[in-house]
Every structure is written in C-alpha cells, then in structure tokens.
Amino acid sequence: MTSIWVDYLDREFLDTTFKDWVNSRLVNGLTSNPAIFSNALKKDVYKGEIEKLKKEGKNSKEIYEELAVRDIQKACDILEPLYDEGDDGFASIEVDPRLINDAKGTIDEALRLYDKIERDNVMIKIPANEAGYKAMEELAKRGININATLVFSPNQAMKSLEAISKGGRRIEGVISVFVSRFDRKLNNQLAMQNLAKDRVGFFNAIKIYNQIEEAGYSNIRTLFASTGVKQDYLNKDYYVENLYLPHSVLTLPLDVIEEIKNKELNESFHFQTKHIDAFFSFLTPAGINMQKVYQELFDEGVEAFEKAFEDMLNSIK
Template identity: 50%
Template sequence: MFLEDIEFSLWVDFIEREFIHTTLKNLIEQNIVNGATSNPAIFKNAILNSPAYKEQLAKLSGDAKAKYEALAIEDIKMAADVLKPLYDKGDDGFVSIEVDPRLAYDAFGTVEEAKRLLAKIGRDNVMIKVPVTPAGCEAIEELIRDGVNVNATLIFSPKQADECLDAMERGFKSGSQSHAVLSIFVSRFDRKLDPYLAQKGLPVGRVGIMNAAKIYNMIKKRNLPHTKALFASTGVKGGNYPSHYYISELVAPRAINTAPVETIEAFVKEGDKRARLPISNEEIEKFFIQLKANGIDMKKVYDELLHEGLDAFVQAFEEILKELS
C-alpha cells in the first residue's frame, strides 16, 4: 500500500505489454502501486498503437473477438504474474479485465464470459470488471457467490452503489472469500458540470469528489468482507486543476485510487498525502441541496454519465474488433 498507516492504495489504470515488464515493475519495486486496471478503451489504445502485439497477432486465427481476447488475456496473465508477490502477502496485487461491454444488460452472458475468461487466464489475482446495471448486479451477486473477484465498474450514482452493495452482500452470504471493489467514477462529473457552475458563480471541481465521498461513506457503513471503494476516472482532462487533484482530494482510509501513470507520478511528487475522507453526510447533503437549488438535476446527470460511459466502452470495443477483423 502506498500509505500503509491508513491502508490507501494506488493502482495504475493502464495495461500494455512492454509497460508491464518495465514501468509497472518499477512502480511496484518502489512501493508506489500495488494493482492495475484495464478497460476496453485502454486495450484499444494498446493493441492498435503498440508494436508489441504485432508478432502474436500475426500468428492468431479466428474471428476478431477471439484475437482480441488472446491478446488481452496474455497481457492480464503477465500483469497478474508481476503483481502476484503483492497478492501473496495480502497487499492487493490484483489486475482487472472487463467483460465484453456489449453484455452490460445480459446477466447470464456476463457470468458465462467472466468464467470463461478466468479459466483461460488461470490466475487467482484477477478481478472481473462488470458494469453496474441491473443485469450487472445480478451477475455480480452470482460471481461473488462462486468465489470470483469482482471490480464493479461505471458507478456514478449512490443508487447504483446501493444496488451493487445489496448484490454483493447476497453473494457474500455464501461464505465467499472473493475480493471486491466498487469503482466510483469521479472527474466526468466536473467536466460535465463545471462550465454551468462557473456561470452561476458556484465552486467548481467538487461534484465528483462530493459524490465519491457520499458513496465511500455508504461502502464504509456496509462493512462487507474484502470490499473497498476504488476511485476511478481520476485523471485530469481540462480545467485548471493540478494533475494529481483527484488523488489528493480522495485520499481515504481503506480505499484505492486508480489513475494513469502520469497522474500517479505527480501525486507521489507533489500531492497531498493527508486523508481527506470521510466527509460528514451532513456536509455532503448540504452540498447537493445547493446544487438542486441551482437547477442541477443529479438523477439526470447520473443517467447521462452512465449511458455515456457504457457507450464509450462499447465504441472502443467495436473499434478494436473492426481493426482486428
């Protein structure tokens, strides 16, 4: 863990073949990161832009999805092996792979694909990423019941988090020893709302943080076994914020932040390492009452961000398949 006194971890939000054996290894050796995450957009950039995949790709046959899975599975195996010593000593050590994002509304298909991918990867320290839709929650419950480690992703709203926690709780009742994280997306709120808030003379750069703080409190209150909050979408894109802003503002006990390498390096060098969470529910509620009073419909924002996130992952996935077909 990066901050052992409060059990705060940094995971790198990037996977690429050469990176795994160079930068990732170095970050682990320096006790900076102890996990890694991936998503369809990350794999798209890696597979389509890095020469490291050309040799394996030339030997592959089958349809485009089979080729994609062969490439992604090889990367996940490599990353899992590099992270295994951390996993063995109970210091996270997980790497995540997402199911086909087109299965977001198919619980059966999600479970089936998750188990198929895990069988091919053959590593204990892998988390299956499942978007938190109603079907995703069904899948999460079954996967946890069956002992699969789960990264519940694309969480924007407290309602999503609550439904996900319910599903996880039902899964854990089997006595499952699964590990789970709830990936709470952060920066996209501010990219969407900052221009409007600035026009109103209201503070900017706070909606994503306060929303994440609210969901963090929910996770903490549930106190499910082997379950943590993971703050995601924490790279800064636009706005006048330091590059480490969404890590520094979300340092929290028993929590994880997954971010691009550059964001992590900036935080290590100049970020604020003091715990900023928890924030009281009263302060959080006051903040959202103010937003509502200024015409912001958070339910609409939550719904839009979830659909945008799902669409972006599906688009990235289909672009990979098109290139590989």
C-alpha cells in the same frame, strides 16, 4: 490503508515501468477497460501476435481475448508477491461492454475469462446495472473477485455492494465510482450559477464511500476511478488530494502516478455526508437534476466503452 492501482496496460509497460512500480510498492494493483485495450493493441509490440492468430483462423474477438488474457496473466504474475502478502495485488479485466443488458452472457463471458486467466488475483469488471447485479451475485457466489464498474450513483453502489456481499468473506470486491466526469459535465453550468466548480465529482464519491464504509464489509472497498484531470488550472493530483481515504483504492492514469511518485501523500479531509448533502441542496435550484446526471453519465460511459471495443475489433480485422 489507501491503495494505488494503475489504470493502464500495454505489453511494454508491463515488462518495464509497471514492474519497477510494483517492486518499489508505488502501486499494488492494475485496472484495465475496453478503451485501454483499444489503445494498447495499436502498438507495434502486438502486430506479430495478431498476424499469427489471424493465420490460425481466429476472429477479431478471439484475437483480442487471447492477447488480453496474456497481458492480464502477466500483470497478475507481477503482482502475485503482493497478493501473497495480503497487499492487494489484483489486476482487473472487463467483460465485453456489448453484453451490458445480458446477465447470462455476462456471466458466461466472465467465467470463460476467469478460467482462461487461471489466477486467483484477477478481478472481473462488471458494469453496475440490473443485468450486472445479477452477474456480480452469481460470480461472487462462485468465489470470483468482482470490480463493479461504471458506478455513478449511491443507488448503483449499494446494489453492487449487496450483490458482491453474496460471495461472503472469501472474495474481494471493489466498487468503482467514477469521479472527474461529473466535473467535466457540470462545471460550465455551475459557473453560470456562481457555484463552486470541481466539487461534485469528489463530493459524490465521498458520499458513496461513506455509505460503503458504514456497511462494514472489510473485503469490499470503494475504488475511485476516472481520476485524470482535464482542467489545465487543476493540479494533476487534484483528485488524489481529495480522495486519499482509508480502506479505499485510487486507480490513476500514468501522468497522475508520475505526479505523485515522489510525494508524501496525506489523508484527505473526510467530508461527512451531511456536509455533502448541504452542498448538493444548491444543485436542484441551479437546474441540475442529479438523478438525470447519473443516468446520462452511465449511458455515456457505456457508449464510450462499446465504441472503443468496436473500434479495437475493427482495427484487428
């Protein structure tokens, strides 16, 4: 089975469109991140609550956390019937991205969020780096569902898998492999070398998917993230067409869900790792060092989330 989760959240959306999509089984989960909350909290629907919390003496981080917890609780409650049926029903919230290299801080914040949300169907998002792997392992051992995020490389995915697996079969885990950012970064360089564009993202994702599937954990899946299309010449559902694979999750922005909601989705062609490696063998002669690309994309992702988080906190002040 392939799951579709929505990569978006705001209060009005949860009360309207999201409920409809869940009830119709168009989507069966939700993911959020600092950039999503940064955009959401600019909306008028939050202004009254923000002012009330300010008067109570709460600082920007406390106000954000209060509102984020309420929204994730609402999402979890809407998804609960699906969760009870074993049809996913998870909602994800990310820890403060500024804790990126602080394992203890990440664990403490994750536990605080988990205790505040008080929902079995919440997933805590943890970035996939050395501090994050330690946090994933500790949280998994405590029975908390994990969404490993900002995964670009097979190495990150395998270390996340190892950490999440320490929770045994009692938890659910997803490993969020970012896709479209590869193509936006590399397309011009590929075109100059007469190599196919818009392939590296989903080839890399399928390679990681193959490794995760070979590990054989029924409760840990690949989640394909960063699936919005920026190139005008591609269909909005380009990455869905190429990554609709069994035992995986596609988390999609609103415009992609609108594109697919009346379509019958078919399983994508399943590329074997050897075919993907054959394509990747042309990248080094073209001047593309994938290890360097993995690190750059991770650093860029962390920087973008930190900036979104800081901007959000400043806008609340």
